[in-house]
Amino acid sequence: MPEEVLFETERTEDRATIAALLRSVADKLDAGEPVTLSAGEESITLDIPARPTFEVKAERETGSGPDELSVEFEIEWDDVEGGGHDGSLSVE
Structure with missing residues (x-):
């Protein structure tokens, strides 16, 4: 897509x-x-919408230079409200 x-x-x-x-x-x-x-x-x-999908991802990118670390927070939903959830997240 x-x-x-x-x-x-x-x-x-x-x-x-x-x-x-x-x-x-x-x-x-x-x-x-x-x-x-x-x-x-x-x-x-x-x-x-009231119930979007929430994704959290921590990554390490390696290559020719020093490693690069990142954290991504993504809120995602369809053009039509919907979505589900399969667990809870906490940030400490």
Whole structure:
């Protein structure tokens, strides 16, 4: 299935700024409000359904340089509300 990127941004930030951005998303999710992502001239507003799929992935990329570690948080849903869940996640 082809993928269409609707919005993308990547830049180096300090941990406090990243935490504030994640808190803003969490507050919108908690309140059931749309989430608007903006960077420069680009902007998109997403109405996230009540029960989307939540994926957390930690990765190590190896290659010719130093290893690169990452953690990805992904919220995913169909254009038609739906989805399921197969366990609970905690972040400590």
